[in-house]
Amino acid sequence: MGTLSRVGIVGAGLIGSSAALALSAAGVEVFLRDRDSEQVRLAVALGAGTEWTDQRVQHAIVAVPPTAVAAELLELQRSGLAETQSDVSSVKAGPVAAARDAGCDMTAFCGAHPIAGRERGGAVAARADLFSGRPWVITPIESTGRAALTAVEQIAELCGALPVHISPDRHDAAMAVLSHLPQLLASLLAADAGLLSDEELALAGQGFRDVTRLADSDPQLWAQIIEGNRNEVAAAARRLIEVLQPALATDAPEAVARLVSDGNAGRSRLPDKIGPRPHAWQWVGVVVQDRPGELANLFAAVAEWNVNVEDIHVEHSRNAPFGRLELAVAAERATELVERLEGAGWVAYRRS
C-alpha cells in the first residue's frame, strides 16, 4: 500500500475527531461517521473532514469504546469500504479476542492505542495536536497483515505521534499500572473525600487536586476499560495493597520511608514528555534583582565564561524584589559557574 490519502473514522469523539483534525491538517482526505450525528456535525465544522457515507478509503480508524470495537469492525469489514482497519481502544487483548470471535478478518486489522486524552470528551474537546509527541501504541498479532500494520504506522506519524510496537498482553499489563489502577485510586480518593464536610474539604491542597484529576472521568467508559483488563488491574492492586498494609499495620517508619523512596525512584525513570531525553545537565541557581539590565549582565557574564545555557527556569516570588533564575549547564561546568558567579558578587548555588 502506498501513502495514505483517504482515511475513514468511525466514532467522532475526542480521539476520533482529534485524529481527523490531525490527518486533515496533514493533507489526508478524512471521512467521519458516528451514531451521534451531532458529533459528526461538530467535527466537520471544526475542519476535521466530511461526513462518511459510502466513500472508499485506504484505512479506517475505529474510535469507539472498547466493548463496541468488535461489532463496529465487523460491520465495517462487511461494508468493504476500508482496505485496512485499526482501533484506538485503551485495552488491547480483549477487543482482539472479541473481534476474532465475532468472525472479523484479523489480517486487515491492526490494534492500536494512541496514549493521549483529556478529561473533556467529545468532538468539542478535539485538538489537532492531541497526539503530538505522544506514543501511538501499535499491537500487531501473528495474523496481522503487513498492509494494516503499515497503515497504522503511517496514521501515527501523520498525527505527529511516536509509533511504539508492543504485544497486546504487555500493553494491557503496563496500562493496568500506568492508567487503569491510577484511575480507580483517583476515583476512590475523591469519593472518600466526598464524605468530608465542606469545611474539611476546604483543606484540600494542590496535591489532592493533582492526584484526583482523573476522577473527573466518565464512569461508563471506565467500567468498560476496567472490565476489559480486570485481571491485570487486580494484580496491580494486590501488589500495591501488599506493600501498603504492612506499612500501616504497625510502627514502621522505615517501611513508609522505603515506600516513598521507591516512589521517588519510579518517578525518576519516567521519560521526558517528548520521548526519552537523557540530560547531562546540572542546574545552577542564582539570585537576581528584579530590575532592568540584571538579566543582561548575568547572561553577558555567563557568555564571557563560555558557558552554554541549555535551559532556563525562573522561580518567582510575587511582589518580592528578588527572584531566582536557574540555568541548566553542562554538569562539568556547574561548580565552576557557581564559583565564578559568587566571585562576581552573585549569590549562586547548585540545585541538588
Add this chain to the structure above:
Amino acid sequence: MGTLSRVGIVGAGLIGSSAALALSAAGVEVFLRDRDSEQVRLAVALGAGTEWTDQRVQHAIVAVPPTAVAAELLELQRSGLAETQSDVSSVKAGPVAAARDAGCDMTAFCGAHPIAGRERGGAVAARADLFSGRPWVITPIESTGRAALTAVEQIAELCGALPVHISPDRHDAAMAVLSHLPQLLASLLAADAGLLSDEELALAGQGFRDVTRLADSDPQLWAQIIEGNRNEVAAAARRLIEVLQPALATDAPEAVARLVSDGNAGRSRLPDKIGPRPHAWQWVGVVVQDRPGELANLFAAVAEWNVNVEDIHVEHSRNAPFGRLELAVAAERATELVERLEGAGWVAYRRS
C-alpha cells in the same frame, strides 16, 4: 498583644523561608535560624530576613518536621526570646501531645498548619506567595492562650492565607484523606511503575504524571508524617480497599461505574481554587539559536529597550538547533518588543 512587627522563624526550609519572605514583604522584621546554616544564608540572600541570634520577637514559628517540634519548642520557650509560638507541621495531635509531655508551656503555643507545599524543599524553593489564598489551619486546644491564638491568626493573614479553625483531631482525620493517603498511593503507583521496562514506562500519559506528582516527596519527612497520623491513614486505606477489592473480584462493571461516579461527585465538591491572581503579563516568544552568546545578545537588547522581563519560559524542540524563548513582559510593551526584536533580526511573536 498588638500588631506583629518582629517574628522569629526556626527552620529555614520551604515553609519557614516562604513565611519569612511573605512576612518581610508585609513589613515585618523577620529573623531566621536553622541547624543548616546554608539554608539561612540562602533565605537571607533572597530577602527573607536576617539571621536570628538573640533578638527578642513577639512570635516565633517553629517550622521543623513534626517529630522535632516538641524539642525545638521547649528550647525556644526556655530561651525566652519569643512571647508566643506556633508550628506548621502537617500532623497536629501528635506534636501537641509530645510538646505537653516534654513540659512545654501550652498557653504560649498554638498549633497551626499552612496547607501549601511543593515537591522541592529547602529555602531554594521558597516563594513569598506560597500561602496566598491557601488555608492556614489553626488548631487551638483548651489550654491555648488568647495571645498565641491572635498571633498565629495575624501570621496567617500577613502571609495572605485564609485562617481556618479546627480541632487537632478533625484536622488529622481530614488530612489522612486529603493528603497522607494520597501521598502513599502516589508513591506506591510510582514504585510499581518502576518495575516496568523503559519501553513500557514510555506509555505513561499525563494522567499518570499528575497522579504520581506527589511521589517526588521526601521519604524521611513522609515517614514522620504518616507515623504521626498512622491510625487515621490506616482507617482511610481500609475504607478504600473495602470498595476496591469487591469491584475487582468479579465481573462487576456496575461497581466500577459507581466507584468512578462517586469520585466525580467527590471532585465536584472541591472548592474553587483560590490562588495567586493571574498576572497581567503578555508573553513574547523569540526563536533563538543554541549557541554561546545568543542569550547575552538577546537580554542585552531587551535591557537596552528598557523592557523588564517578569518571567522566562523555554520551549524546547528536541534535536533542533534552535529553541523558543518566551519572555513575560508588561502587556503594554509586548507589541513594541515584538517589533523591536523583528527589527533587530529575530523571529518573534506574541503568544496568544
